[in-house]
Amino acid sequence: MGIFDESKQKRKQLIKNRNILQTTYIPDQLPHRENEIRNIVEIITPSLYKNKPSNILVTGKTGTGKTAVLNYIGKELKKEDPKEENCSFIYVNCEIVDNPYGILFNISNQIIIDQNRIPPTGWSLDRVYDTMISYIDKENKVFIIVLDEIDRILQKNGDDIFYFLTTMNEILKQSKISIIGVTNNAKFTELLSTKIKSRLGEEKVIFSPYNAEQLQNILRGRAELAFDTEIIGDGVISRCAAISAQDSGDARKALDLLRVSAEIAERNGDTSVTEAHVIAARNKIEIDAVIEVIRTITVQSKIVLRSIIELHEKKDIITTGNVYSIYKENCDILSANLLKEKRVADLISELDMLGIIHARVKSFGRNGRTREIELNINKDIIDFVKKDELFEPLQKHKSKKQTTLWKEQEDNKKV
DNA sequence: TGTCCACTGGAAACGGTGGACG
DNA sequence: CGTCCACCGTTTCCAGTGGACA
Ligand SMILES: Nc1ncnc2c1ncn2[C@@H]1O[C@H](COP(=O)(O)OP(=O)(O)O)[C@@H](O)[C@H]1O
Numbered sequence: 001m002g003i004f005d006e007s008k009q010k011r012k013q014l015i016k017n018r019n020i021l022q023t024t025y026i027p028d029q030l031p032h033r034e035n036e037i038r039n040i041v042e043i044i045t046p047s048l049y050k051n052k053p054s055n056i057l058v059t060g061k062t063g064t065g066k067t068a069v070l071n072y073i074g075k076e077l078k079k080e081d082p083k084e085e086n087c088s089f090i091y092v093n094c095e096i097v098d099n100p101y102g103i104l105f106n107i108s109n110q111i112i113i114d115q116n117r118i119p120p121t122g123w124s125l126d127r128v129y130d131t132m133i134s135y136i137d138k139e140n141k142v143f144i145i146v147l148d149e150i151d152r153i154l155q156k157n158g159d160d161i162f163y164f165l166t167t168m169n170e171i172l173k174q175s176k177i178s179i180i181g182v183t184n185n186a187k188f189t190e191l192l193s194t195k196i197k198s199r200l201g202e203e204k205v206i207f208s209p210y211n212a213e214q215l216q217n218i219l220r221g222r223a224e225l226a227f228d229t230e231i232i233g234d235g236v237i238s239r240c241a242a243i244s245a246q247d248s249g250d251a252r253k254a255l256d257l258l259r260v261s262a263e264i265a266e267r268n269g270d271t272s273v274t275e276a277h278v279i280a281a282r283n284k285i286e287i288d289a290v291i292e293v294i295r296t297i298t299v300q301s302k303i304v305l306r307s308i309i310e311l312h313e314k315k316d317i318i319t320t321g322n323v324y325s326i327y328k329e330n331c332d333i334l335s336a337n338l339l340k341e342k343r344v345a346d347l348i349s350e351l352d353m354l355g356i357i358h359a360r361v362k363s364f365g366r367n368g369r370t371r372e373i374e375l376n377i378n379k380d381i382i383d384f385v386k387k388d389e390l391f392e393p394l395q396k397h398k399s400k401k402q403t404t405l406w407k408e409q410e411d412n413k414k415v
Numbered sequence: 416t417g418t419c420c421a422c423t424g425g426a427a428a429c430g431g432t433g434g435a436c437g
Numbered sequence: 438c439g440t441c442c443a444c445c446g447t448t449t450c451c452a453g454t455g456g457a458c459a
Contacts, residue, residue: 099443099444099445100443100444101442101443101444102444119434119435120434121433121434121435121442121443121444122433122434122435122436122441122442122443123434123435123436123442123443124435124441124442124443125442125443127442298446300446319421319422320421320422320423321421321422339446339447339448340447340448340449341422342423342447342448342449343446343447343448345422345423345424346424346447349423349424361422361423361454361455362455363420363421363422363454363455363456363457364420364421364455364456364457365419365420365455365456365457365458366418366419366420366456366457366458366459367420367421367456367457368419368420368421368422368455369420369421369422369423369454369455369456370420370421370422370423371422371423
């Protein structure tokens with residue numbers, strides 16, 4: 001008997017088809033999005049006849065299927081026009097590339113396939129824009145450009161690029177482009193200038209969150225492809241659906257929950273997935289997500305976070321200025337370079353947006369107006385942060401301080 | 416009632432990095 | 438090479454601002 005046999009036996013594959021549950025998988029069927037699909041299809045159908053469709057703004061919370069629906073429509077559009085004679089579908093995720101050059105680069109190189117590709121950096125924006133236009137016009141067709149997570153660009157770079165893109169049609173002679181903006185920020189349009197607001201939002205499609213019942217259907221559909229259904233215990237799917245429905249109707253979360261539950265069951269060597277696994281999965285996902293975020297923040301952010309933790313442990317009120325003075329000490333001990341107040345304040349806002357802390361502006365009357373900060377992570381994660389090797393000098397320093405203190409006390413006793 | 420604190424939030428500018436191009 | 442340009446993280450500047458206290 002081989003030494004792996006027992007372990008192999010134990011690790012019975014519960015998941016038959018793993019990639020079905022991965023977030024990158026695009027399903028062939030998207031239940032409960034029939035109306036949205038029909039709407040969008042109706043709007044973009046003119047592109048099959050080389051006419052420019054209206055621009056569309058798609059809004060809806062995360063995990064409501066926006067990306068899945070648009071990719072699905074893109075696939076189907078290609079089926080209608082396999083040689084892309086009349087229209088091409090271009091998808092850009094602005095969360096991954098969020099600077100103007102990157103976006104134009106990305107769009108252009110889905111169009112330009114010969115040796116004249118645009119380099120990933122180096123050109124002036126004007127030059128990129130001009131070559132892009134000439135290539136687009138040469139193709140003599142309609143380009144449907146999906147900008148996913150479009151709010152990212154605006155946040156970081158303002159709306160210049162939207163102006164670029166929406167005025168391009170006035171210069172193009174043969175081809176046309178049509179923009180589909182995707183955002184999970186319902187207030188996105190309020191942040192745009194009126195001109196661009198009306199151009200980008202010629203048509204609007206709203207994706208509402210799924211309810212528990214709809215999530216159950218979605219999960220069932222996937223589960224059938226990914227597992228032998230009998231290994232999924234009673235109530236597992238409804239439990240996953242209920243949890244995710246309560247917390248913003250996010251299908252991605254629901255699917256993650258199901259996948260991680262199965263993975264946990266598998267690792268435990270259990271023969272079926274039960275509700276207990278779902279509960280365990282929920283915790284694991286939550287913790288993993290936070291740890292992943294903390295792992296990827298910058299050194300400076302970590303020092304700021306560490307300073308907040310120190311104040312938290314001293315049970316002091318945590319304010320921006322408060323954090324800054326501890327931060328200053330820590331930078332000194334760690335011989336990290338010291339940032340100015342403003343930047344640290346901005347880093348605090350970033351930590352807030354990441355959900356690691358909770359910071360809201362509060363007025364303390366005569367004592368000024370500043371952020372009051374609360375830590376939003378549990379003890380284990382606090383320990384995880386403190387254990388970071390970056391802080392080793394700090395641990396030494398603090399314990400040295402403590403031992404000297406202790407020594408002094410001892411000495412005092414002796415005297 | 417007004418003052419004034421300790422910042423906030425927005426914008427512009429800066430310096431360093433790195434690619435293209437002539 | 439030097440020049441131009443974009444990007445990023447950061448600094449500098451500045452006009453607000455909610456509310457305890459005089
Ligand atoms: N109606 C649906 N049917 C099946 N799977 C869905 C459905 N809606 C969303 N999903 C799945 O949920 C996950 C998240 O969806 P996504 O389109 O990325 O959401 P969004 O872009 O709105 O944040 C994806 O894995 C997607 O396949």
